[in-house]
Amino acid sequence: MNLDFKQNFEHLFEEDLLNEIEQFGIFKEAEAGEELIDIGTYIEYMPLILHGAIKILREDEQGDELVLYFIEQGDTCAMTITCCLGKKKSEIRAIAETKAQLIMIPIEKVGSWMQKYHSWQSFVLQSYHERMKELLEAIDTIAFLNMDERILKYLKDKAIANKNETIQVTHNQIALDLHTSRVVVSRLLKALEIKGEIMLQRNQIQVLKL
Template sequence: MQSELQEAYGFLFEEELLDEIAGVGILKNISAGETIIEIGDYVRGMPLLLRGAVKILREDSEGDELLLYFLERGDTCAMTLNCCMGQTKSEIRAVAERDTSLIMIPVSKMEEWTAKYKSWRNFVFGSYHARLSEMLDAIDAIAFMNMDERLMRYLRDKAKINRDENIHSTHQQIAYDMHTSRVVISRLLKKLEIEKKISLQRNQIKVINL
């Protein structure tokens, strides 16, 4: 764990803080598709991603999901930070986009390190800013982009976060993430293929000119 921690966060944190993280953090390995945090859960710790990727989703009153943003190595989730510090229930669902390793940091240490380490304070505040910007981008996309533009943006983001131009998702799963119907997604994917922005292959979608 120490070497992965150094690789993912060594450029952010001093050695003393890295040693503390390694000493109190709980290493978790999560398989792709597994739920890490569920809506309504009390969040007991803050995740630091060592490898892999996680998607953060919201859910409406009817149970439909909407993708807010992705996390990858070196990230944490501002929504989780908020729940930890306020000791409130989670308002998001976190699902492993691919096989993921992360370290869970106890709430008590988060508060202690905020006072003790400037690098930790900067990381926490920077994470809040980055996640807020991503959520504002998601709102702008819903408000101002056509559905085909939103879909193309989603596909590019998903390909980049997985470092693979081939996306292995069903039309139904994409529809869940984008809060729409499978029929709409299938129609728009065909349109994007005609425009030569993607290639539809058996059980996968290839993003062209990523």
């Protein structure tokens, strides 16, 4: 098991649970852009993130994607929790936003530890609560924000997830993630630059006001 594991989770879990995670968890490294979970597949493991960030997306009937939220170090994904416990197919796609290190928890342990360890139950419920808040924020963003505000929020969330105010992203990728057109994205990015919110570079954007 990765040496950083206990440093990341010893404040959350008791020693017996930490030992079980070391015993049954599977360490995994993912490159940026690597798909970890696909829509329509059965989830066999729940990820705990040691380092890096994961992007969670939904897909419509036409195959267009929309970014819901990012999960970072010390987090897990509520959508995988519900699929794990209900033994249902995944309704989300998870892609490594950055190079990431994870511990994959077998689904049979996800449920049994809920009854065995209070700290695990609290962690799962708190994680679920946090992800639901982010889902509501995503809904509010779509429903109530103008597209320029949506783009700025997306860039700020991405910068925070990457822990870098300068992010590697193309106009086309932003358009795909926000389910809009590249022409609209390019026009609004230029307007945001004029307002002093961002600085545009080739395939890079610097967020000036995090």
